[in-house]
Amino acid sequence: MAVVTYRDALNQALREEMQRDDRVFLMGEEVGVYQGAYKVSKGLLQEFGEMRVVDTPITELGFAGIGVGAAMVGLRPVIEFMTWNFALLAIDQVVNSAAKLHYMSGGQFNIPIVFRGPNGAALQLSAQHSQAFESWLAHVPGLKVVSPGTPHDAKGLLKSAVRDDNPVIFFEGEMLYNTKGEVPDEEYLIPIGKADQKREGEHCTIVTYGKSVLLAMPAADQLAREGIRVDVIDLRTVRPMDVDAITASVRKTNRAVVLEEGWEVAGIGAQVVDYIQRDCFDDLDAPVVRVHQADVPMPYAKNLERAAKPDVAKTIAAVKKVMYLE
Amino acid sequence: MAQTKVKRKTETAAGDDTTPEQRRDLLRSMLLQRRFEERVAEAYALGRIGGFCHLYIGQEAVGAGAMAALREDDYIITTYRDHGQAIARGVAPRAIMAELFGRSDGCSRGKGGSMHLFDRSLNFLGGHGIVGGHVPLAAGIGFAIKYRGGDQVCLCFMGESVVNTGAFHEALNMASLWKLPVVFLIENNRYGMGTALERASSIHDIYMRAASYDMPRAYVDGQDVLAVRASTLEAVRRARTESIPTLLEVRTYRFMGHSMSDAVSGTYRTKAELEEYMKRDPIMVLRMRMQEAGEIDDAGMTRLDEELKAIVQDAWDFAEASPEPPLESLYEDVLVETTT
Numbered sequence: 237m238a239v240v241t242y243r244d245a246l247n248q249a250l251r252e253e254m255q256r257d258d259r260v261f262l263m264g265e266e267v268g269v270y271q272g273a274y275k276v277s278k279g280l281l282q283e284f285g286e287m288r289v290v291d292t293p294i295t296e297l298g299f300a301g302i303g304v305g306a307a308m309v310g311l312r313p314v315i316e317f318m319t320w321n322f323a324l325l326a327i328d329q330v331v332n333s334a335a336k337l338h339y340m341s342g343g344q345f346n347i348p349i350v351f352r353g354p355n356g357a358a359l360q361l362s363a364q365h366s367q368a369f370e371s372w373l374a375h376v377p378g379l380k381v382v383s384p385g386t387p388h389d390a391k392g393l394l395k396s397a398v399r400d401d402n403p404v405i406f407f408e409g410e411m412l413y414n415t416k417g418e419v420p421d422e423e424y425l426i427p428i429g430k431a432d433q434k435r436e437g438e439h440c441t442i443v444t445y446g447k448s449v450l451l452a453m454p455a456a457d458q459l460a461r462e463g464i465r466v467d468v469i470d471l472r473t474v475r476p477m478d479v480d481a482i483t484a485s486v487r488k489t490n491r492a493v494v495l496e497e498g499w500e501v502a503g504i505g506a507q508v509v510d511y512i513q514r515d516c517f518d519d520l521d522a523p524v525v526r527v528h529q530a531d532v533p534m535p536y537a538k539n540l541e542r543a544a545k546p547d548v549a550k551t552i553a554a555v556k557k558v559m560y561l562e
Numbered sequence: 563m564a565q566t567k568v569k570r571k572t573e574t575a576a577g578d579d580t581t582p583e584q585r586r587d588l589l590r591s592m593l594l595q596r597r598f599e600e601r602v603a604e605a606y607a608l609g610r611i612g613g614f615c616h617l618y619i620g621q622e623a624v625g626a627g628a629m630a631a632l633r634e635d636d637y638i639i640t641t642y643r644d645h646g647q648a649i650a651r652g653v654a655p656r657a658i659m660a661e662l663f664g665r666s667d668g669c670s671r672g673k674g675g676s677m678h679l680f681d682r683s684l685n686f687l688g689g690h691g692i693v694g695g696h697v698p699l700a701a702g703i704g705f706a707i708k709y710r711g712g713d714q715v716c717l718c719f720m721g722e723s724v725v726n727t728g729a730f731h732e733a734l735n736m737a738s739l740w741k742l743p744v745v746f747l748i749e750n751n752r753y754g755m756g757t758a759l760e761r762a763s764s765i766h767d768i769y770m771r772a773a774s775y776d777m778p779r780a781y782v783d784g785q786d787v788l789a790v791r792a793s794t795l796e797a798v799r800r801a802r803t804e805s806i807p808t809l810l811e812v813r814t815y816r817f818m819g820h821s822m823s824d825a826v827s828g829t830y831r832t833k834a835e836l837e838e839y840m841k842r843d844p845i846m847v848l849r850m851r852m853q854e855a856g857e858i859d860d861a862g863m864t865r866l867d868e869e870l871k872a873i874v875q876d877a878w879d880f881a882e883a884s885p886e887p888p889l890e891s892l893y894e895d896v897l898v899e900t901t902t
Contacts, residue, residue, distance in 0.1 A: 287709060292736070293732075295732040295735065298698045298729065298735070299698075301695070301699050301702060302701050304698075304702060305699035305701060305702020308699065309687075310706065311709060313702075328695050329695065329698065332695055338895050338897070339896055340674040340678040341673070341674060342668070342669070342670040342671030342673045342674065342680065342895060343894065344670070344681075345688070346898040378896055401899070401900040401901065402897045402900065
C-alpha cells in the first residue's frame with residue numbers, strides 16, 4: 237500500500253473514473269490550466285483535454301446549473317467549487333434542481349452529479365471563507381452527503397460518488413489535502429452510507445466525520461494513555477447516515493460525544509443525538525455532549541479562531557464530562 | 563464574432579415557408595392549447611386542480627410556432643407556465659390533465675403538478691419553478707450535445723422577467739463563450755406577475771441584453787405563429803449548423819392573470835389595455851390569414867373546434883378516472899437505485 241496525500245487520493249479517483257467512463261467530466265474554476273486551486277485536478281487537463289476538464293468563469297450558479305442540465309441528458313459531471321463557501325451562490329441549482337428533479341418528474345430524470353470542494357475552516361480565513369455546510373445540505377431529501385476524513389476514504393468514496401446515479405455532495409477540506417495515509421494499490425470502492433469504526437474502545441463513543449476525525453484520533457490516543465478507551469465512529473457519509481453503527485457503539489459504551497466542525501444549532505450533531513435518544517434511551521448513562529464550532533461567525537485573530545474551533549482538548553474534555561470524570 | 567445579426571424590425575412572417583397542411587397543424591395546436599386551458603380554468607375553479615396554475619391563453623402562437631421549428635430529438639426546457647408548450651410538443655392532453663388533477667397517470671405521476679410537467683419520451687425536460695433557474699440547465703443540455711458531438715438543439719423558453727436574474731446572464735455568457743447549441747426564447751408577455759417590463763428592466767428592447775455576450779439576437783411578433791416559427795427556425799438552424807446560440811425575444815401578451823389567483827385586469831393593467839391586445843388574438847390572426855387564402859372556412863373551423871373540445875373533454879374524463887397516486891409512492895423517486 238502506498239502512502240499518499242488526501243489531495244493525490246482525490247486526483248487518482250478522478251483520473252480513474254474519467255478513464256473508466258467518458259461521460260465523466262470535471263468543471264469548475266481553475267480546474268484546468270491552473271491545475272486546480274488546490275491542485276486536486278493536477279494533470280487532468282493534459283490527459284483528458286479541455287472538453288472534459290472545463291475551466292469556467294467565476295459563475296457558480298451558472299456552472300452548477302450547466303452540470304445539472306448535462307446530467308439530465310446523460311453525462312456525469314463532477315462540479316468543483318473552489319470552496320463550498322462560494323457554493324452558496326449556486327444553492328438554488330443544488331437544492332431546487334439537482335435534488336428535486338428526479339422526484340418532481342415522477343422518476344423520469346435522475347441527476348448523476350458530484351458537487352465537490354473544500355468545506356469548513358482552514359487557517360485565519362475569517363468569516364466568509366470558514367464555514368461548514370454539511371447540515372445545510374444534509375437537510376435536503378434527494379441528496380447524498382459525503383465527508384471523508386482520510387485519503388483512503390476520500391478515494392474510495394469519490395469513486396463511488398462519481399458512479400452514483402444521484403446527486404452527491406462531496407465535502408473535502410483545505411486542511412486535509414496535505415494529510416497522508418495508506419491507499420491500496422488495487423482499485424477499491426467505499427460504499428456511500430457506511431460508517432467506519434476508526435478506533436475500538438468500551439468506555440465512550442465519539443461520533444464524528446470529515447476533518448474532525450483528525451481531532452478524534454489524537455484525542456482517543458491521549459485518553460487511552462489515561463486508561464479511557466473510546467470507540468471512534470467515523471460516519472464518512474452524513475446522508476444517508478449509518479445509524480446502526482452509531483447505536484451499536486452507544487449500546488456498548490453507554491456514553492457518547494458527537495464531534496463536528498459546524499455550528500451547534502440544527503447541526504449534524506443534533507441529528508445524531510436524536511438518533512441516539514430514539515434508539516438508545518435506556519442504554520445511556522449520561523446525557524450526550526456535543527463539540528462544535530462556537531456559535532459565532534469565524535473570527536480572524538489567531539487566538540479567537542482557536543477559541544471558536546473544536547479541538548483535541550475540547551474533545552477530551554467532552555469525553556471526561558460524559559464519564560463524570562470532571 | 564461576425565455572425566451577429568440584429569434585426570431591428572418585427573418581420574411579420576418573414577421567411578415563412580409553411581405549407582397549408584403545416585398552417586392547419588399550427589392552428590390546431592393553438593386551438594387545442596386554448597380549449598385545454600379554458601377547461602383547466604374551469605377545473606381550477608371547481609377545486610379539481612390545486613396549487614399555483616399559470617395559464618397560456620394569449621401566448622399559444624409562441625409554443626406552437628417555436629415547437630414547429632424543432633426535430634424529434636431536440637430538447638425543450640421551460641418555466642412553470644408550461645401547459646401550452648407541453649401540448650405543442652405533443653405531450654398527451656390526458657397525461658397533462660391527469661397531472662394537473664394530481665393523479666397517478668399524470669405525466670409526472672402526480673408528483674410535479676402544473677408547474678412541473680415532464681415527458682422524457684419527447685425530450686420535454688420540464689417545467690421549472692424558480693424564475694431563471696432553468697436557464698443554466700439549458701446551457702448544460704447544450705454543453706452535453708456539444709460534448710457528444712451531436713447536432714441537436716436545446717430550446718429554452720423563459721418569461722421576460724428572467725432577464726433580470728443572475729442565472730440568465732451567467733448562462734448566456736457561457737453559452738456564447740463556449741458556442742453552445744441553445745435557443746434562448748423569451749416569451750415577453752409584458753408583465754412579470756404584476757410588474758410591467760418598463761418597471762423592472764433598465765432597457766425595454768430586452769433582446770438587446772444579448773449584445774453583452776456578443777450573441778445573435780432578434781425579436782419577433784409573438785401573436786403571429788408563422789413569424790414565430792420562421793424566427794425560431796433561423797435560430798435553430800444557427801444552433802444546429804454553426805453551434806451558435808441565439809436570444810430570441812417573442813413579443814406576446816397573456817390574456818389571463820399571472821396565475822389563477824390574480825385578477826385578469828384592474829390592478830397592474832387596465833381593461834382597455836387588455837382589450838386592445840386581445841384584438842390580436844394569435845388564433846384569430848392565423849385563422850383570418852387561412853380564411854383569406856381559402857384554406858379554412860367557418861364550417862371547417864367549427865368542425866376543428868368540436869374535435870378539439872372532445873379531446874379536452876376526454877382528457878378531463880381520463881384525469882377524473884385516474885387513481886390518486888398510491889400512498890407508497892410518497893417515498894418513491896427521491897433517489898434512484900444506482901446500477902452502474
